[in-house]
Protein backbone atom coordinates (compact mmCIF):
# COMPACT_ATOMS: atom_id res chain seq x y z
CA UNK A 378 0.00 0.00 0.00
CA UNK A 379 1.43 3.43 -0.90
CA UNK A 380 2.18 5.86 1.90
CA UNK A 381 -0.40 8.62 1.79
CA UNK A 382 1.14 12.03 2.49
CA UNK A 383 -0.59 15.40 2.78
CA UNK A 384 1.39 18.54 1.92
CA UNK A 385 0.24 21.26 4.30
CA UNK A 386 1.23 24.79 5.22
CA UNK A 387 0.29 28.40 4.78
CA UNK A 388 -0.12 29.90 1.28
CA UNK A 389 2.98 30.53 -0.85
CA UNK A 390 5.40 28.25 0.95
CA UNK A 391 5.68 26.07 -2.16
CA UNK A 392 3.22 23.23 -1.52
CA UNK A 393 2.04 22.96 -5.13
CA UNK A 394 5.60 23.27 -6.45
CA UNK A 395 6.65 20.35 -4.22
CA UNK A 396 3.54 18.39 -5.25
CA UNK A 397 4.38 18.86 -8.93
CA UNK A 398 8.03 18.02 -8.28
CA UNK A 399 7.08 14.79 -6.48
CA UNK A 400 4.52 13.50 -8.95
CA UNK A 401 6.50 14.54 -12.03
CA UNK A 402 4.64 13.25 -15.03
CA UNK A 403 2.52 10.92 -13.00
CA UNK A 404 -0.09 13.60 -12.49
CA UNK A 405 -3.45 11.99 -11.94
CA UNK A 406 -6.44 14.01 -10.86
CA UNK A 407 -8.41 11.38 -9.07
CA UNK A 408 -11.13 13.37 -7.41
CA UNK A 409 -13.64 14.83 -9.82
CA UNK A 410 -16.32 15.81 -7.35
CA UNK A 411 -17.33 19.42 -8.04
CA UNK A 412 -15.49 21.88 -5.84
CA UNK A 413 -13.01 19.32 -4.66
CA UNK A 414 -10.49 19.34 -7.51
CA UNK A 415 -10.11 23.07 -7.03
CA UNK A 416 -9.19 22.64 -3.39
CA UNK A 417 -7.27 19.42 -3.33
CA UNK A 418 -5.21 17.54 -5.83
CA UNK A 419 -3.66 14.17 -5.40
CA UNK A 420 -1.26 12.06 -7.40
CA UNK A 421 1.04 9.08 -7.26
CA UNK A 422 4.77 9.50 -6.75
CA UNK A 423 7.78 7.27 -6.32
CA UNK A 424 10.78 8.31 -4.24
CA UNK A 425 13.41 5.60 -4.51
CA UNK A 426 11.61 2.40 -3.49
CA UNK A 427 8.90 4.30 -1.68
CA UNK A 428 5.46 4.49 -3.31
CA UNK A 429 3.46 7.55 -2.31
CA UNK A 430 0.10 9.11 -2.82
CA UNK A 431 0.69 12.83 -2.42
CA UNK A 432 -2.12 15.24 -1.56
CA UNK A 433 -1.69 18.93 -2.34
CA UNK A 434 -3.82 21.06 -0.06
CA UNK A 435 -4.75 24.40 -1.57
CA UNK A 436 -7.93 26.39 -2.00
CA UNK A 437 -6.85 28.89 0.60
CA UNK A 438 -7.23 31.73 -1.85
CA UNK A 439 -10.90 31.95 -0.91
CA UNK A 440 -12.42 35.40 -1.48
CA UNK A 441 -14.18 35.76 1.86
CA UNK A 442 -11.50 36.55 4.44
CA UNK A 443 -13.85 35.65 7.30
CA UNK A 444 -13.93 32.07 6.11
CA UNK A 445 -10.21 31.69 5.53
CA UNK A 446 -9.19 30.46 8.97
CA UNK A 447 -12.06 28.03 9.11
CA UNK A 448 -11.40 26.71 5.65
CA UNK A 449 -7.69 26.30 6.31
CA UNK A 450 -8.41 24.35 9.43
CA UNK A 451 -11.18 22.17 8.02
CA UNK A 452 -9.44 21.34 4.77
CA UNK A 453 -6.12 20.65 6.39
CA UNK A 454 -7.59 18.54 9.15
CA UNK A 455 -9.50 16.41 6.64
CA UNK A 456 -6.45 15.91 4.44
CA UNK A 457 -4.32 14.96 7.43
CA UNK A 458 -6.95 12.65 8.90
CA UNK A 459 -7.07 10.75 5.61
CA UNK A 460 -3.27 10.53 5.34
CA UNK A 461 -0.55 8.45 6.98
CA UNK A 462 1.72 11.47 7.43
CA UNK A 463 2.00 15.19 6.75
CA UNK A 464 4.71 17.16 5.01
CA UNK A 465 4.60 20.49 6.78
CA UNK A 466 6.15 23.15 4.57
CA UNK A 467 7.57 26.44 5.65
CA UNK A 468 9.29 29.09 3.52
CA UNK A 469 12.82 29.09 4.95
CA UNK A 470 13.56 32.48 3.42
CA UNK A 471 10.62 34.04 5.28
CA UNK A 472 11.39 32.19 8.51
CA UNK A 473 8.76 30.81 10.87
CA UNK A 474 5.61 32.99 10.88
CA UNK A 475 2.54 33.08 13.16
CA UNK A 476 0.57 31.19 10.49
CA UNK A 477 3.24 28.47 10.54
CA UNK A 478 2.90 28.21 14.32
CA UNK A 479 -0.87 27.89 13.87
CA UNK A 480 -0.35 24.91 11.56
CA UNK A 481 2.25 23.42 13.91
CA UNK A 482 -0.24 23.48 16.80
CA UNK A 483 -2.88 21.87 14.61
CA UNK A 484 -0.43 19.18 13.51
CA UNK A 485 0.64 18.48 17.09
CA UNK A 486 -2.98 17.76 17.95
CA UNK A 487 -3.49 15.26 15.11
CA UNK A 488 -0.81 12.95 16.50
CA UNK A 489 0.12 11.94 12.94
CA UNK A 490 3.76 11.69 11.88
CA UNK A 491 4.98 15.04 10.56
CA UNK A 492 8.03 15.89 8.49
CA UNK A 493 8.90 19.58 8.70
CA UNK A 494 10.13 20.70 5.30
CA UNK A 495 12.04 23.98 5.04
CA UNK A 496 11.51 24.93 1.41
CA UNK A 497 13.32 27.55 -0.71
CA UNK A 498 16.67 26.45 0.72
CA UNK A 499 18.56 26.68 -2.58
CA UNK A 500 20.54 29.65 -1.22
CA UNK A 501 22.10 30.53 2.14
CA UNK A 502 19.24 33.01 2.71
CA UNK A 503 17.24 29.97 3.80
CA UNK A 504 19.59 29.00 6.62
CA UNK A 505 18.14 31.12 9.49
CA UNK A 506 14.63 29.89 8.62
CA UNK A 507 15.85 26.30 8.53
CA UNK A 508 17.23 26.61 12.08
CA UNK A 509 14.10 28.42 13.29
CA UNK A 510 12.07 25.44 12.08
CA UNK A 511 13.49 23.33 14.93
CA UNK A 512 11.50 25.55 17.31
CA UNK A 513 8.23 24.23 15.88
CA UNK A 514 8.80 21.15 18.02
CA UNK A 515 7.94 18.72 15.26
CA UNK A 516 11.35 17.19 14.80
CA UNK A 517 14.34 17.87 12.63
CA UNK A 518 13.46 19.89 9.54
CA UNK A 519 14.52 18.78 6.06
CA UNK A 520 16.03 21.49 3.85
CA UNK A 521 14.72 21.33 0.30
CA UNK A 522 14.20 23.43 -2.77
CA UNK A 523 11.06 22.24 -4.49
CA UNK A 524 11.74 24.55 -7.40
CA UNK A 525 15.27 23.26 -7.95
CA UNK A 526 14.68 19.66 -6.90
CA UNK A 527 17.17 19.79 -4.00
CA UNK A 528 16.95 17.81 -0.76
CA UNK A 529 14.70 15.07 -2.11
CA UNK A 530 17.05 12.30 -0.94
CA UNK A 531 16.82 13.60 2.64
CA UNK A 532 13.05 13.89 2.29
CA UNK A 533 12.88 10.30 1.04
CA UNK A 534 14.89 9.13 4.06
CA UNK A 535 12.53 10.90 6.45
CA UNK A 536 9.50 9.32 4.79
CA UNK A 537 11.06 5.85 4.77
CA UNK A 538 11.50 6.17 8.54
CA UNK A 539 7.75 6.81 8.86
CA UNK A 540 6.71 4.03 6.47
Ligand code: GDP
Nearest residue numbers: 388389390391392393394496497522523524525
Ligand atom coordinates in the same frame (compact mmCIF):
# COMPACT_ATOMS: atom_id res chain seq x y z
P1 GDP B 1 1.66 27.13 -2.31
O1 GDP B 1 0.74 28.29 -2.18
O2 GDP B 1 2.16 26.70 -0.95
O3 GDP B 1 1.10 25.99 -3.09
O4 GDP B 1 2.99 27.66 -3.07
P2 GDP B 1 3.37 27.55 -4.62
O5 GDP B 1 3.87 26.18 -4.95
O6 GDP B 1 2.27 28.07 -5.44
O7 GDP B 1 4.65 28.52 -4.65
C1 GDP B 1 4.57 29.86 -4.21
C2 GDP B 1 5.74 30.63 -4.77
O8 GDP B 1 6.96 30.14 -4.24
C3 GDP B 1 5.87 30.51 -6.29
O9 GDP B 1 6.26 31.76 -6.80
C4 GDP B 1 6.95 29.48 -6.47
O10 GDP B 1 7.64 29.63 -7.69
C5 GDP B 1 7.85 29.77 -5.29
N1 GDP B 1 8.65 28.61 -4.88
C6 GDP B 1 8.23 27.36 -4.67
N2 GDP B 1 9.26 26.54 -4.34
C7 GDP B 1 10.36 27.33 -4.32
C8 GDP B 1 11.75 27.07 -4.04
O11 GDP B 1 12.19 25.96 -3.76
N3 GDP B 1 12.57 28.15 -4.09
C9 GDP B 1 12.14 29.41 -4.41
N4 GDP B 1 13.03 30.38 -4.43
N5 GDP B 1 10.85 29.67 -4.70
C10 GDP B 1 9.97 28.65 -4.66
Ligand code: MG
Nearest residue numbers: 392393434435
Ligand atom coordinates in the same frame (compact mmCIF):
# COMPACT_ATOMS: atom_id res chain seq x y z
MG1 MG C 1 -0.75 25.69 -3.93
